[in-house]
Amino acid sequence: MGQNALHPSGAVGAPVRRVDADDKVTGRARYLDDIVLPGMAHAALVFPGVPHANVRGVDDTRARSVEGFVATVTAADIPGENQVGCVDRDQPLLAGERVRYSGDAVAITVAESPTAAREAARAVALDLEELEGVFDAEKALMPDAPRVHEGDNAYLQYRVHRGDVDRGFDEADVIVERTFRTNYQEHSYLEPLGALAVPEDGGTITVYGTMQCPYYVQKAVAGVLGIPLARVRIVQTVTGGGFGGKEDVPNEICACAAVAAWRTGRPVKLVHTREEDFYRSSKRHPMVVRYKLGATRDGRFTAADITIIADAGAYSTLTPVVLFRSVAHATGPYEIPNVRTDGYGVYTNRQTTGAFRGFGQPQTIFADESVIDEIADTLGIDPIEIRLANCLAVGKRTATGQLLEESVGLPETLEVARDESGWLAKRAGESARAGSDGRAEPGGASRPRERFLRGIGVGAIYYGVSLGAKGLALDASGAHLNLYRDGSLRIAVGGTEMGQGLLTVLSQMASDVLGIPVASVHVDHVDTSVVPDSGPSVASRTTLMTGNAVIGAATKIRRTLAGVASGELGGAPDEVRFEKGRALSNGKSIGIEELAELCWVRNINTAEEGWYAAPESTFDDNGQGDAYAVYSFATQIAEVEVDSRTGEVHVLRMTAAHDVGRVLNPVTLEGQLQGGVLQGVGMALYESMKTDGGVILTPDFSTYILPTSLDTPEISCHAIEAPYSKGPFGAKGIGETPAMPGAVAIANAVAHATGMRFTELPITAEAVRLRLAQEETA
Amino acid sequence: MYEPKWVFPRTIDDSLEALADESAHAIAGATDLAVRIRADHGGPATLVDLTGVPELARVAVDGDTLTIGAAATHAAVTRHDAVRQRVAVLAEACGTVGAPQVRARGTIGGNLANASPAADATGALAALDAVAHARSTRGEREIPVTGLFAGPGQLRLEPDELLTHVTLELPPPGASSVYKKLGQRKALAIAIASVAVTFDPTACAVRIALGSVAPTVVRAEQAESTFAGRWSGVVGEGGVAGQGCRDEVMGLIEEVAAQAAGASSPIDDVRASAEYRTILVRELTRTALEELCLAEPRVSG
Structure with missing residues (x-):
């Protein structure tokens, strides 16, 4: 980690060890599937085997003879509304009338073991009238394409229109236009989706599950059961990774378990296999991005014209919020006076698509950062120079017209990444291959080819932290803090730990506010009966929103303690300091645990609520407004070596420079960065979910190719701190940005190494080698 | 629900008796079979677990003959000194199977019996002219590894025959070998294509086996004879060091590699x-031959 990450004083900024590390390393942590309850039954889903069909009948005669069979649950057994649509109300929990993709569940079987439940599910006979399906978003736009729902397949549109695009292109000396395509990317979290629903006294139900958004789940479960929210309690279990994949889909899993539990009166567990997870979980949207950018001779961007087609899959799920983000950020982190961005969400009979780290942006970043490199090459300007000349900074305006007033560390991320990677020398290494006009020819494709070709490439990004203008109703967060009489603190929050380190940074924040050791703080996973609806744990919002709620509540408790301390020690309450377990005032001090005991003795409340609501944001019909309260920024630089014999791309080194506002914990931050960088490597070179109609050809980790530790490059991480005045200790979100610039940085490095620009991801060894073969023959 | 009967023989004879039952299937590391059973929601009614038969796990050298028991794991083969020193191609091939966990369980016999054209050890054994030994209660017979397969997943063995071991003649001193595989990533990868190549400068011979590019592992016989016919003429007395000779060797290698692709x-x-x-076969063969034929002579032993 870069040295500016270090903060020697207090818990905030210190490399505090993860509070959940011991439990996870020793195997003590209890994940959903580790929980076993008396009388528990197991559920499995009945899949249709086809992607598009009318359901004429469900016959469970054969399933009933499976040993251990308990029940079959169909759409008719759902007591409430058969509906789990996350944003649009277009998604039945059970496809009782119509199947729209191969991951739709038609029914649920319940049995005494998971194996028996699956055997019963396979034995359920479905009477299906197969319908023609559509498996390509561009084809789904054709007038004669099969319709997935009642209305048009292109059911959703957003735009950002600013300035005069035609005039902007008239002013340009160079224009580059390309079409880019990206595929599904699977989250590949370690722990598959799972839920355990328990019917309880008084007509209530508790659902345990692995999830990012317990309050979404609460609403979904109450809806399908037709009972009030007050009778539904959701408890998040230790969650083995999410990356966006546990934002919306746990609604379906938990609702299925809940309906089965309600029907049978027993606790019911439903845990996906990896293959089921591939079929049923939402993924990164495949997108087609047409990108046209103009620039003047001196490298100033004049206009951008962008069309985005996002494959939503069979149901809308989170596509509205994902596409909003794609469209709002499509120009990349640059000031461009004239912009026309149009984004379309399109239904197909394919797997649904939703949130995945980067949230609709890595696809458009692949486009904008590739085109910028082509423009830089054409003009003979260094790619980092052209970015520095156009990039956002304090006082500049985004594509939505938002004036940036603070916390814009983008230029510094570009400079730090450039300097730390040795960019100038490595990029100039290529000038040995320069043509006679002195202009660097990327890759020197005209020379006899060396076997190993080296290249270096860059990607820069920005990310609106939290939900922005399309998620205002959700954008608040709560916390409940209870300081016990012995000075220990228990924290309940509405934001979820999914592996990103939330429990640790919240402990650090509370520790700093109250002057107590991190070891005295315990933070629980979310229980919706304890903390009010705090929105989802997505969009890099949790540290910011939940952190501010914790600080708010901790500050109230500190005020109470300060009053008692000043009474004991003398001095004004406002001037009491809290450090190292003691309150200091008037030259004297008292232990926090003594203060807590005094409060208890005197019947003074030391439990407090915290609540933080996001600042106002706006987005009008033309996509103009202050779309997000604040942005995170990042630059990553990739160094690659291409084996021209096999086409393999070896990533040698990634340099990541991220503006995080303020480093809360350098070790967990570095973990976030490394993991995200590797997901970028996966997206760039390996990960490709192949499908044939409704069939997934790569539904497991032997065919869906993730990078392994042997494919992992050296990763050099650097934190830039441009503090955000409303952030907890100045911090902004860091969840999403690590996975965003890496893929295109690698694509740009491959272009530098080989002279070949790829417009589709992943850039497999095969893709590289076949392009080289084409060039050899040409 | 699949609940097989498990049998744990201690000797080869007991194993053969158990396998004489039609519903029985041999199992050792289970790295392929268990995956198939899970996918099929069922499998053989009786599993004959060979991991308790010491004789089947043996890796031994007797004179110039290397014997590898069918239940010897990839890890054991990779670790074995004689294998590492004299048949590097086999050590390398076994060392690229899956990941350490798979190599610790998966066996040579399983690699052969699964009859996958992508099987790493099988390619190396084919290049080494290894011979498979099969036994049943009816007797024992020998089959060259290259003749063991009828197609993907199709083994030329009777249902009651047990593959007990493979044998091969260790190459003479001065010979060398190498395994080149390209998967979709650097570990836990099934080959997209692989080549196993052995080189004996004294005999002017290379043997080239190709993986994942035909219904079975195949030998590139035409490429091998082109090499045998031309090598001594190309190299002459002075070895491969001279520049003119080097270019000629490179030319021969290109030609042999192209013929391998044709196979x-x-x-x-x-x-x-x-x-x-097809491109990969040519490139991997070229790289392998360059490494073997242009290297300074290696001291073996």
């Missing part, structure tokens, strides 16, 4: 296209 008959599948595989 393949790949298909498109989820891992790669046939077109790419």
Whole structure:
């Protein structure tokens, strides 16, 4: 980690060890599937085997003879509304009338073991009238394409229109236009989706599950059961990774378990296999991005014209919020006076698509950062120079017209990444291959080819932290803090730990506010009966929103303690300091645990609520407004070596420079960065979910190719701190940005190494080698 | 629900008796069979677990003959000194199977019996002219590894025959060998294409086996004879050091590599296209031959 990450004083900024590390390393942590309850039954889903069909009948005669069979649950057994649509109300929990993709569940079987439940599910006979399906978003736009729902397949549109695009292109000396395509990317979290629903006294139900958004789940479960929210309690279990994949889909899993539990009166567990997870979980949207950018001779961007087609899959799920983000950020982190961005969400009979780290942006970043490199090459300007000349900074305006007033560390991320990677020398290494006009020819494709070709490439990004203008109703967060009489603190929050380190940074924040050791703080996973609806744990919002709620509540408790301390020690309450377990005032001090005991003795409340609501944001019909309260920024630089014999791309080194506002914990931050960088490597070179109609050809980790530790490059991480005045200790979100610039940085490095620009991801060894073969023959 | 009967023989004879039952199937590391059972929601009614038969796990050298028991794991083969020193191609091939966990369980016999054209150890054994030994209660017979397969997943053995071991003649001092594999990533990868190549400068011979580019592992026989016919003429008395000679060797290698590509008959599948595989056979063969033929002579032993 870069040295500016270090903060020697207090818990905030210190490399505090993860509070959940011991439990996870020793195997003590209890994940959903580790929980076993008396009388528990197991559920499995009945899949249709086809992607598009009318359901004429469900016959469970054969399933009933499976040993251990308990029940079959169909759409008719759902007591409430058969509906789990996350944003649009277009998604039945059970496809009782119509199947729209191969991951739709038609029914649920319940049995005494998971194996028996699956055997019963396979034995359920479905009477299906197969319908023609559509498996390509561009084809789904054709007038004669099969319709997935009642209305048009292109059911959703957003735009950002600013300035005069035609005039902007008239002013340009160079224009580059390309079409880019990206595929599904699977989250590949370690722990598959799972839920355990328990019917309880008084007509209530508790659902345990692995999830990012317990309050979404609460609403979904109450809806399908037709009972009030007050009778539904959701408890998040230790969650083995999410990356966006546990934002919306746990609604379906938990609702299925809940309906089965309600029907049978027993606790019911439903845990996906990896293959089921591939079929049923939402993924990164495949997108087609047409990108046209103009620039003047001196490298100033004049206009951008962008069309985005996002494959939503069979149901809308989170596509509205994902596409909003794609469209709002499509120009990349640059000031461009004239912009026309149009984004379309399109239904197909394919797997649904939703949130995945980067949230609709890595696809458009692949486009904008590739085109910028082509423009830089054409003009003979260094790619980092052209970015520095156009990039956002304090006082500049985004594509939505938002004036940036603070916390814009983008230029510094570009400079730090450039300097730390040795960019100038490595990029100039290529000038040995320069043509006679002195202009660097990327890759020197005209020379006899060396076997190993080296290249270096860059990607820069920005990310609106939290939900922005399309998620205002959700954008608040709560916390409940209870300081016990012995000075220990228990924290309940509405934001979820999914592996990103939330429990640790919240402990650090509370520790700093109250002057107590991190070891005295315990933070629980979310229980919706304890903390009010705090929105989802997505969009890099949790540290910011939940952190501010914790600080708010901790500050109230500190005020109470300060009053008692000043009474004991003398001095004004406002001037009491809290450090190292003691309150200091008037030259004297008292232990926090003594203060807590005094409060208890005197019947003074030391439990407090915290609540933080996001600042106002706006987005009008033309996509103009202050779309997000604040942005995170990042630059990553990739160094690659291409084996021209096999086409393999070896990533040698990634340099990541991220503006995080303020480093809360350098070790967990570095973990976030490394993991995200590797997901970028996966997206760039390996990960490709192949499908044939409704069939997934790569539904497991032997065919869906993730990078392994042997494919992992050296990763050099650097934190830039441009503090955000409303952030907890100045911090902004860091969840999403690590996975965003890496893929295109690698694509740009491959272009530098080989002279070949790829417009589709992943850039497999095969893709590289076949392009080289084409060039050899040409 | 699948609940097989498990049998744990201690001797080869007991194993053969158990396997004489039609419903029985041999199992050792289970790295392929268990995956198939899970996918099929069922499998053989009786599993004969060979991991308790010491004789089947043996790796031993007797004179110039290497014997590898069918239940010897990839890890054990990779670790074995004689294998590392004298048949590097086999050590390398076994060392690229899956990941350490798979190599610790998966066996040579399983690698052969699964009859996958992508099987790493099988390619190396084919290049080494290894011979498979099969036994049943009816007797024992020998089959060259290259003749063991009828197609993907199709083994030329009777249901009651047990593959007990393979044998091969260790190459003479001065010989060398190498395994070149390209998967979709650097570990836990099934080959898109692989080549196993052995080189004996004294005999002017190379042997080239190709993986994942035909219904079975195949030998590139025409490429091998082109090499045998031309090598001594190209190299002459002075070895490969001289520049003129080096260029001629490179030319021969190119030609042999192209002929090796011609010996393949790949298909498109989820891992790669046939077109790419054909290119890979040429490139991997070229790289392997360059490493073996242009290297300073290695001291073996």
